[in-house]
Amino acid sequence: xxxxxxxxxxxxxxxxxxxxxxxxxxxxxxxxxxxxxxxxxxxxxxxxxxxxxxxxxxxxxxxxxxxxxxxxxxxxxxxxxxxxxxxxxxxxxxxxxxxxxxxxxxxxxxxxxxxxxxxxxxxxxxxxxxxxxxxxxxxxxxxxxxxxxxxxxxxxxxxxxxxxxxxxxxxxxxxxxxxxxxxxxxxxxxxxxxxxxxxxxxxxxxxxxxxxxxxxxxxxxxxxxxxxxxxxxxxxxxxxxxxxxxxxxx
Amino acid sequence: xxxxxxxxxxxxxxxxxxxxxxxxxxxxxxxxxxxxxxxxxxxxxxxxxxxxxxxxxxxxxxxxxxxxxxxxxxxxxxxxxxxxxxxxxxxxxxxxxxxxxxxxxxxxxxxxxxxxxxxxxxxxxxxxxxxxxxxxxxxxxxxxxxxxxxxxxxxxxxxxxxxxxxxxxxxxxxxxxxxxxxxxxxxxxxxxxxxxxxxxxxxxxxxxxxxxxxxxxxxxxxxxxxxxxxxxxxxxxxxxxxxxxxxxxxxxxxxxxxxxxxxxxxxxxxxxxxxxxxxxxxxxxxxxxxxxxxxxxxxxxxxxxxxxxxxxxxxxxxxxxxxxxxxxxxxxxxxxxxxxxxxxxxxxxxxxxxxxxxxxxxxxxxxxxxxxxxxxxxxxxxxxxxxxxxxxxxxxxxxxxxxxxxxxxxxxxxxxxxxxxxxxxxxxxxxxxxxxxxxxxxxxxxxxxxxxxxxxxxxxxxxxxxxxxxxxxxxxxxxxxxxxxxxxxxxxxxxxxxxxxxxxxxxxxxxxxx
Numbered sequence: 001x002x003x004x005x006x007x008x009x010x011x012x013x014x015x016x017x018x019x020x021x022x023x024x025x026x027x028x029x030x031x032x033x034x035x036x037x038x039x040x041x042x043x044x045x046x047x048x049x050x051x052x053x054x055x056x057x058x059x060x061x062x063x064x065x066x067x068x069x070x071x072x073x074x075x076x077x078x079x080x081x082x083x084x085x086x087x088x089x090x091x092x093x094x095x096x097x098x099x100x101x102x103x104x105x106x107x108x109x110x111x112x113x114x115x116x117x118x119x120x121x122x123x124x125x126x127x128x129x130x131x132x133x134x135x136x137x138x139x140x141x142x143x144x145x146x147x148x149x150x151x152x153x154x155x156x157x158x159x160x161x162x163x164x165x166x167x168x169x170x171x172x173x174x175x176x177x178x179x180x181x182x183x184x185x186x187x188x189x190x191x192x193x194x195x196x197x198x199x200x201x202x203x204x205x206x207x208x209x210x211x212x213x214x215x216x217x218x219x220x221x222x223x224x225x226x227x228x229x230x231x232x233x234x235x236x237x238x239x240x241x242x243x244x245x246x247x248x249x250x
Numbered sequence: 251x252x253x254x255x256x257x258x259x260x261x262x263x264x265x266x267x268x269x270x271x272x273x274x275x276x277x278x279x280x281x282x283x284x285x286x287x288x289x290x291x292x293x294x295x296x297x298x299x300x301x302x303x304x305x306x307x308x309x310x311x312x313x314x315x316x317x318x319x320x321x322x323x324x325x326x327x328x329x330x331x332x333x334x335x336x337x338x339x340x341x342x343x344x345x346x347x348x349x350x351x352x353x354x355x356x357x358x359x360x361x362x363x364x365x366x367x368x369x370x371x372x373x374x375x376x377x378x379x380x381x382x383x384x385x386x387x388x389x390x391x392x393x394x395x396x397x398x399x400x401x402x403x404x405x406x407x408x409x410x411x412x413x414x415x416x417x418x419x420x421x422x423x424x425x426x427x428x429x430x431x432x433x434x435x436x437x438x439x440x441x442x443x444x445x446x447x448x449x450x451x452x453x454x455x456x457x458x459x460x461x462x463x464x465x466x467x468x469x470x471x472x473x474x475x476x477x478x479x480x481x482x483x484x485x486x487x488x489x490x491x492x493x494x495x496x497x498x499x500x501x502x503x504x505x506x507x508x509x510x511x512x513x514x515x516x517x518x519x520x521x522x523x524x525x526x527x528x529x530x531x532x533x534x535x536x537x538x539x540x541x542x543x544x545x546x547x548x549x550x551x552x553x554x555x556x557x558x559x560x561x562x563x564x565x566x567x568x569x570x571x572x573x574x575x576x577x578x579x580x581x582x583x584x585x586x587x588x589x590x591x592x593x594x595x596x597x598x599x600x601x602x603x604x605x606x607x608x609x610x611x612x613x614x615x616x617x618x619x620x621x622x623x624x625x626x627x628x629x630x631x632x633x634x635x636x637x638x639x640x641x642x643x644x645x646x647x648x649x650x651x652x653x654x655x656x657x658x659x660x661x662x663x664x665x666x667x668x669x670x671x672x673x674x675x676x677x678x679x680x681x682x683x684x685x686x687x688x689x690x691x692x693x694x695x696x697x698x699x700x701x702x703x704x705x706x707x708x709x710x711x712x713x714x715x716x717x718x719x720x721x722x723x724x725x726x727x728x729x730x731x732x733x734x735x736x737x738x739x740x741x742x743x744x745x746x747x748x749x750x751x752x753x754x755x756x757x758x759x760x761x762x763x764x
Binding site: 012026027029033034035036037039041042043044045046058064067068069072076084097128131135136137139140141142143144145146155185208211213215219222223224225226227228230232233235236237238239240242245249 | 268269312313314315316317319320321323324325327328329330332333334346347349350353361364365366375378379380403406407408409411412413414417499538539542546573574575577578584591592593596630631632633636637638639640642667668674676679
């Protein structure tokens with residue numbers, strides 16, 4: 001293996017470890033932290049099934065954001081949708097053609113949507129960036145890292161699309177590298193600048209995920225205003241630490 | 251009239267104002283002195299090691315409240331909330347944008363309790379990731395701007411992650427109190443409610459006197475001996491109502507309305523002098539312990555009086571604490587009649603009676619008014635009425651419409667779940683915050699002006715003691731009169747036909763079974 005391939009292999013295993021362990025730690029931390037009071041933003045569902053539906057509309061359609069501002073909703077939803085499409089398109093690098101999932105991801109629709117979805121991603125990100133610059137309220141609340149995050153993802157999308165539309169890389173070798181990573185059988189990667197940049201940026205994104213606002217992804221599932229059932233009168237809800245206060249009661 | 255500039259109402263209430271930095275940096279409520287801090291378990295003045303305590307408290311509280319932890323981590327700074335706060339719309343101060351308000355606390359949390367914050371602090375550029383070192387200036391900003399949030403939750407409706415600034419404000423106020431910087435208005439009231447039984451400090455004899463006076467008033471007006479009982483053991487229903495209902499207009503007219511409804515329903519009921527307060531200011535200062543102590547008074551009163559049901563009067567944040575938290579804080583209420591909601595809202599009670607056809611109204615008694623209804627923020631977004639989501643919007647309106655012929659809603663983006671706070675909620679209903687209260691009422695005043703011009707609305711009904719007090723005080727700044735704010739049960743009181751009333755032959759009543 002080339003030195004560069006060894007470096008990227010180590011980089012990806014490190015990034016993946018930080019991503020998985022970091023995220024698992026966050027999720028378990030959120031799950032273990034008690035929510036001592038019932039605080040769903042009402043009107044709220046009165047059943048668990050209703051809560052699942054509410055969360056689905058939030059995660060899939062950005063329901064609340066839609067109520068708030070149509071432009072941010074449009075750009076944000078476009079961006080996240082294209083992220084999902086890109087994810088499915090990239091599965092072909094890590095799945096074996098023998099996999100049962102292969103026909104699902106290796107078809108015209110997924111590959112086309114994944115490829116051209118890239119334009120949606122660039123437009124969405126540019127729109128979000130534009131709002132940060134031109135809307136005085138959003139500019140006021142933006143830290144440098146908020147711009148940097150958008151630039152990072154924009155650069156990932158741009159390098160990916162350049163490879164897809166302009167300057168094709170050695171796709172067979174790339175697949176060998178990616179598949180080698182997930183099967184713990186490291187292989188060389190094609191050493192052209194676009195691939196190297198694209199992969200380095202993706203690894204950075206994985207590393208900063210568990211220590212940044214990207215935590216909104218698991219966060220929304222643990223948001224008590226969205227995930228609680230509205231039934232406080234019917235069912236007593238009490239945290240362990242609050243129960244300890246009741247020692248003074250008969 | 252005021253020593254500040256009252257905002258001008260424009261007809262277009264959808265315009266989002268430009269930022270004006272620092273317009274409200276001078277606004278802050280009186281700080282609580284020793285005598286109001288100590289009874290609540292807080293130090294009497296700023297402690298020496300405030301910095302360490304704040305940092306530790308932040309950690310401790312984010313471990314006790316999932317809301318705080320998740321909300322501090324998850325904000326993506328998308329800006330969805332930036333134009334949703336009535337205080338921002340009324341003051342243009344950027345620190346009154348919900349996300350900017352949260353960031354006052356989030357920046358400190360990031361600096362001390364997150365990897366990214368600590369790393370970039372070491373690199374000398376904490377601001378890169380929105381982190382900031384804790385200084386006395388930051389604490390001052392907390393005190394100023396976390397007392398410009400009425401915990402109304404409007405921002406949380408629009409946040410894609412569901413972040414509720416109220417949770418952050420409550421945590422910040424609790425931390426401030428812990429280092430000796432509590433708010434006088436709230437703490438004074440909590441102490442009074444915990445010692446005497448209500449926020450006004452009305453002792454039992456005064457309460458008895460007041461209730462007897464109201465009985466006489468009703469008998470004079472309607473010729474019916476409607477009772478307003480106090481501390482009656484064995485009554486079916488314990489009424490817990492905001493103490494404003496005992497003396498101030500238009501609150502007291504609402505209380506007479508509840509009494510008439512109970513009278514017509516033929517139920518026995520009582521007020522408790524021990525728990526003569528529905529409002530629970532423990533929530534405003536973010537103190538679970540203080541909120542719990544006050545809630546336990548309701549439990550004790552219910553046990554001591556041997557009642558079967560608990561009904562709450564018209565009060566917004568009180569209903570949130572009652573509906574959402576009472577079972578948690580002071581439950582289980584297995585000793586009460588399980589066939590009724592515990593607790594029940596007076597509007598639910600009246601609505602049930604109307605549905606059963608047990609109340610009769612002469613709607614023409616309210617024909618001098620064209621009504622609209624102000625959804626109180628904490629009823630709208632922090633509670634429910636009835637058994638279906640949204641009952642908190644439907645039921646009070648149904649009660650109003652049963653008692654009135656003329657009703658019009660304000661624009662849809664200013665009511666229901668999008669309702670604007672009155673501007674005085676969340677522990678801000680104090681004279682030392684008058685400028686904030688007037689400016690915070692701008693969005694509601696604008697919507698009210700709209701329906702006044704378009705549909706000839708003359709009165710606005712509300713179901714919250716704070717809303718009623720706030721509006722009677724601040725709406726005159728916008729050209730309205732004090733008496734344009736009415737209680738929902740005041741309308742009920744005017745129109746209800748008491749079945750044992752002496753027949754009035756001169757008048758042919760238009761009865762309506764509703």
